[in-house]
Amino acid sequence: MNSALVIIGLAIVIALALGIAARRGHDMTLEQWTVAGRGFGGVLVFLLLAGEIYTTFTFLGGSGWAYGRGAPTYYILAYGSLAYILSYWMLPPIWRYAKKERLVSQSHFFAKKYDSPSLGALVAAVGVAALVPYLVLQFQGLGIIVTVASYGSISSSAAIWIGAATVTIYVMVSGMRGVAWNAVVKDILILAVVIFLGVYLPMHYYGGFSEMFRAIDAAKPGFLTFKPTGQSVLWFQSTVALTALGFFMWPQAFSAVFTAREERALRRNAALLPLYQLILLFVFFCGFAAILQVPGLTGGDIDQALLRLSLKTFDPWFVGVIGAAGVLTALVPGSIILVSGATLIANDVLRGLKPDLAEDTVARVARGLAPAIVLVAVYFALTNHPTIVNLLLMGYSFVTQLFPAVLCSLMRNNPMTKAGAAAGIVVGVAVVAYVTMTHSTFVSLLPFLPDKANDINIGFAALILNALAAAAVSLATRPSAVPAASRPG
Amino acid sequence: MGGLQMKAVRWLAILPFIGILVGTAFVNQVEPLVLGMPFVLAWIVGWVVVGAGLTAVVFAFDPANAKPEPERDGGRP
Numbered sequence: 001m002n003s004a005l006v007i008i009g010l011a012i013v014i015a016l017a018l019g020i021a022a023r024r025g026h027d028m029t030l031e032q033w034t035v036a037g038r039g040f041g042g043v044l045v046f047l048l049l050a051g052e053i054y055t056t057f058t059f060l061g062g063s064g065w066a067y068g069r070g071a072p073t074y075y076i077l078a079y080g081s082l083a084y085i086l087s088y089w090m091l092p093p094i095w096r097y098a099k100k101e102r103l104v105s106q107s108h109f110f111a112k113k114y115d116s117p118s119l120g121a122l123v124a125a126v127g128v129a130a131l132v133p134y135l136v137l138q139f140q141g142l143g144i145i146v147t148v149a150s151y152g153s154i155s156s157s158a159a160i161w162i163g164a165a166t167v168t169i170y171v172m173v174s175g176m177r178g179v180a181w182n183a184v185v186k187d188i189l190i191l192a193v194v195i196f197l198g199v200y201l202p203m204h205y206y207g208g209f210s211e212m213f214r215a216i217d218a219a220k221p222g223f224l225t226f227k228p229t230g231q232s233v234l235w236f237q238s239t240v241a242l243t244a245l246g247f248f249m250w251p252q253a254f255s256a257v258f259t260a261r262e263e264r265a266l267r268r269n270a271a272l273l274p275l276y277q278l279i280l281l282f283v284f285f286c287g288f289a290a291i292l293q294v295p296g297l298t299g300g301d302i303d304q305a306l307l308r309l310s311l312k313t314f315d316p317w318f319v320g321v322i323g324a325a326g327v328l329t330a331l332v333p334g335s336i337i338l339v340s341g342a343t344l345i346a347n348d349v350l351r352g353l354k355p356d357l358a359e360d361t362v363a364r365v366a367r368g369l370a371p372a373i374v375l376v377a378v379y380f381a382l383t384n385h386p387t388i389v390n391l392l393l394m395g396y397s398f399v400t401q402l403f404p405a406v407l408c409s410l411m412r413n414n415p416m417t418k419a420g421a422a423a424g425i426v427v428g429v430a431v432v433a434y435v436t437m438t439h440s441t442f443v444s445l446l447p448f449l450p451d452k453a454n455d456i457n458i459g460f461a462a463l464i465l466n467a468l469a470a471a472a473v474s475l476a477t478r479p480s481a482v483p484a485a486s487r488p489g
Numbered sequence: 490m491g492g493l494q495m496k497a498v499r500w501l502a503i504l505p506f507i508g509i510l511v512g513t514a515f516v517n518q519v520e521p522l523v524l525g526m527p528f529v530l531a532w533i534v535g536w537v538v539v540g541a542g543l544t545a546v547v548f549a550f551d552p553a554n555a556k557p558e559p560e561r562d563g564g565r566p
Contacts, residue, residue, distance in 0.1 A: 209525025
């Protein structure tokens with residue numbers, strides 16, 4: 001066993017201890033387990049929102065895309081910034097409504113707003129479907145980190161199992177409280193590691209940022225700008241717009257918002273979090289630095305770029321520190337996702353079917369479901385290897401389908417009916433699923449469009465059809481048009 | 490600070506959307522490097538910083554943020 005592995009193992013043990021210690025002094029009721037009693041102040045909400053946003057996706061996926069794709073990786077920096085600006089107006093009304101109605105989950109929010117438990121269950125199902133790829137990518141990231149840092153002596157499947165067990169244990173013990181304390185440790189560590197690497201690697205190998213980018217531009221002309229076709233500017237624009245709308249539609253984003261003690265914390269974060277976003281830049285620099293130093297990684301292996309370059313550059317103990325930071329970026333968001341997913345199934349789907357279940361029972365079922373969800377994610381992590389960014393884009397396409405219904409529900413007179421909301425979501429999700437399975441493009445769906453339209457993120461087709469279906473069904477089921485008794489729900 | 494001012498100020502928030510979603514099409518180039526970064530990357534970074542600044546301005550003008558902090562409740566028993 002090398003020193004890198006010792007340090008990574010230590011990080012996992014400390015994360016576990018912190019998670020268990022965080023439980024002290026709190027009875028784990030459902031509201032405690034899922035939204036920590038709604039008692040977190042600005043700083044912890046900041047860390048939770050940040051913790052769930054800066055994940056393995058950022059650390060390995062962001063650098064991997066900079067290494068393998070070049071300019072398209074810039075989109076990761078852009079969409080968060082626009083999403084935070086939207087959040088200034090969007091999150092406070094969601095929080096106020098949730099506090100008034102004592103909601104603990106996103107699908108609860110839909111069920112109450114649209115007065116339809118079945119819509120709540122539908123939203124919960126969409127949420128779980130989107131969370132699975134997100135959880136898979138955290139486990140896949142864990143596998144990559146531990147395998148590379150152990151110089152191949154621990155297989156990636158063993159690493160995935162170890163990480164999955166850790167997440168499961170501390171989530172079952174302390175829920176959201178355990179996550180928040182680990183988020184503090186993780187954020188400090190990842191900040192330090194990423195900024196150091198992002199400055200050191202370009203300086204060490206190229207003598208500066210300008211020199212590095214000039215060298216890449218000379219070796220791979222066109223790599224640092226958007227291409228004329230494919231992942232072009234049009235792709236960037238449509239992907240940024242789409243993912244900015246979907247940013248806060250994740251079930252766990254609602255959970256993080258609900259932990260706030262007051263709505264001002266959410267507005268303050270809208271101004272602060274975009275700056276935190278800039279650490280992504282240093283992640284990109286690591287990926288760019290790797291291009292000419294560890295060439296030859298292709299396909300799913302581009303996610304290893306940052307770690308491979310670290311191996312080449314540093315002593316094992318420091319590779320261990322980098323690996324430990326990486327492990328935490330997978331464990332913390334992984335746990336948040338897991339709490340959200342388990343709550344969704346227990347509190348929203350199950351309680352939707354059997355409304356008379358006691359709160360204790362729901363809390364116990366939610367905790368019991370965590371290992372089952374982990375097993376599903378581990379299965380996919382062991383069998384499937386698309387790149388990390390692609391996994392996330394798929395999850396995004398799913399959750400973005402909830403945006404029209406959320407937006408309408410925040411209006412003073414909601415123009416959307418519950419049937420309209422359900423129709424829109426079903427159509428949107430069906431289109432995403434169809435497109436993902438058949439690898440369709442815009443022009444293959446709508447042949448009369450010019451070829452250029454193929455660059456548009458296909459998620460837009462789903463969102464547009466979603467909005468059209470919602471509008472049509474809402475018009476047909478307006479309370480004035482149909483007698484109340486015959487309205488579907 | 491009044492609600493009218495807030496109404497005017499919040500239009501500032503639209504600028505980053507124009508800068509990133511529209512502006513990027515016109516700056517898709519490597520040179521000149523800015524702070525060592527390709528121009529199109531520096532453009533996006535610039536808008537992230539400006540966007541945070543504008544949101545901070547909106548926050549300062551928003552009368553909803555001027556109310557005193559509510560009593561802590563529902564937290565640690």
